[in-house]
Amino acid sequence: MMDLVFGLLYIFIFPGFLFLFSYALFLAFLDRKIAARMQQRVGPPFFQPFADFIKMLGKEVIDPAGVDKAIFDAAPLVALAAVMTAYLYVPIIGKSPLAFQGDLVVVLYLLSLPTIVLFLLGWLSRNIFSAIGGIRAVTQLFIYEVPFFLALLTPALMAGTWSISEIVSWQQKNMWFIFLQPIGFVVALIGLQAKLERTPFDIPEAETELVAGPWTELTGRRLAIMDLTIDMSFVVGSALVAALFLGGPLLPWAVTPAWLEGCIGFLLFLAKTLVVLLILSSIKVATGRIRIDQLNDIGWKYIASASIVQVGIVLVMNYLWVYS
């Protein structure tokens, strides 16, 4: 019975959905503040993303003529549900209580649902800008998904398990994967930036070319929910990278009282996701947008080959370790 109560508390309050909601808005604020300070501007106050969310919920929902309202209402919710489900398997204060073998694959699959939803919305808004934006979103998905998946599966290859929580425990006994697989870390960060559609990969939403791509016809609460989905994907994505490469919420040695381990783990989680945020914000500020055909070039020539090289290195290292 207590297990059930603790389980529900874990899922919904802390470190569950309520924490995810507030942390997503906090990271969105930090991202905008850091970008602003780098450009010598002031930046928004800390409650700005929350205020934007509340404001958007109250705005009028405009349906273009001939558009299927039911899908437009349901699709953002599907994307949000996918990301929130993916969050439950990522270790926050220690191992996730819902962990099972293969949850890494489930998380990666759920994280690509928002892009498919964006394509669907772009195709269904009967307007040329959204259609082109939706096509670009899916093209970008094809280009970065292969290297991103490969880079995130190499830790699983080396640790010999398909569960994120067990990969984190493996790193506690041995070494963080950022030292063992630096190429994979770089490719994972690039893939994460492309998944979240941030500069230099914000091609689907290019404001100066196609009004807002697939986001054009989203208004009111639909826009609020899609924005929240992207913010939450940021949290899940950076938590995933922190868990797989930076050792997650565990110190390199075991700490005895379980509650102390939980607290320290939580602080480590915050610190590591903030490091990932700093790197991603710097990339966003320092670059401009590239074209989709140039992304095609760079993606297949350099990023995909880097990830394949990384897989090759991991296989060789595994072989040598098994033999020695």
Place this chain on the structure above:
Amino acid sequence: MPEVVVSIGPHHPALKEPVNFKVIADGEKIVRLELDLSYNHRGIEKAAEQRDFVRVLPLMERVCGICSHSHSTVFVKGIEEIMQLEVPPRAQYIRTIIAELERMHSHLLWLGVAAHVIGFNTLFMWTWRDREAVQDTVEEMSGNRVHYGMNEVGGVRRDLTPAQVTAALDRLPNLEERIKKYVDMVNSEETMLIRFRGVGKLSKHEALRYGTVGPTARASGIDYDIRKDDPYLAYADAPWNVVTDTNGDVYGRTRVRIGELQESLRIVRYCLENLPEGPIRITAPRNAPTGEILSRYEAPRGELVHFIRTNGTDKVERVDIRTPTLANWTSVAMCLVNQNLADIPVIVAAIDPCLSCTSRITLLDDRKKKTGVITFDELVRRNRSLHDEKGQT
């Protein structure tokens, strides 16, 4: 994929002013472009016929916000030449200082806009921060950040005090350093290079054929700058060079504009340090003698031409404005064919369009409820038939 019409404008986040591009695209490649200007027509040429030479100058200034001093100076230059007035040298130097400061602020603004168009908002924020130094200088000298109101027929409206000159000279070294940093940035920043290189290429032959002017033409290797070919104001005294480039694409135009920034800074420094003493204006007569003149000026965007006809009264009979943006639109329409859809804003921004200056005529057919444009041959034919009706030659 079949051909689709992607209509960019009249309302679009990429455009600062309304213009209608009907782009006919096949997938991501552009097949054809149909252009519709004239959403910003305000009737300034007609309004200028009803204002005397004192009241018409603020109107001429407000043709454009960014190149306002250009329009005002070229008009005043033309009127002074018809009246055969000898403007004192101190006034010419002050006009030159304001003109070059305007060129600097316009090019810094353009650099920010070009960076914003490719999503590189950091450079946008930084260039506009440095532009504030130029705006502060102009505000101290003339009282306003745009629409300076410095010209009047016969000279300049306001004088420069020694304190203003010193303050302006103090701001220049910092600005020079920042401009050097932008030169480095443009030549080495990866995303800018891959978005700008090879985009919108215009060979020298094509640029001459389509009548491009200004930095767009100078980037294709054409050495055409009115300040050197037909000197006016103080440009014959100050030491400076014309900046050309052989690339011919958007990257070349960026390099030309940043080079012009450095040259303008040299001219401003020279004029501020060597300001001659003397009066700042002479009294002009009230009426202008009969005459026609074509007055040319190098605005930040290219060659600006005013055709003025006077008839002995205190108002002009006809003023016709040909702005540089109008001359450059043909090159945009031609070099957009076979480019990517994502390059439209880049190529359009590379000619530095100022649509307020450009709006010419459009034909409205009220019965058929259509709008359209008129070709040059049709215009000549209609004009000729009108003359034949009135029995004139």
Place this chain on the structure above:
Amino acid sequence: MSVLREMFENLLSRPITILYPKEKVPIPEAFRGRVAIIDEKCIGCSKCSLVCPARAITMIEGPREVEFKGKTLARKKRPQVKLYKCIRCSLCERHCPTGAIYLKNELSSSGTDGEIVVT
């Protein structure tokens, strides 16, 4: 790379935004702000009304005695400026023979009442 270095230098220093209205923007002396008229100097010549490009100045009744170049004149009219039609070009200040109408360097002078006048 110069961009990266500058980015991190900016991150650790103050922003350059002037937090108006808490901090004040420095206004130069020559700034063209709100129109003002000194009644004692005006001789009622109507030059300001004739040169205003926006036709913002009309002459209204205002008889009084004024001093001009050592003589006492009996003027009949004085100017009235529609404040929000004025385009701040300062042609009136340039052509006024006595300096009675001029532009102050007040920065905040916008509003919504279209009929406010300065006399």
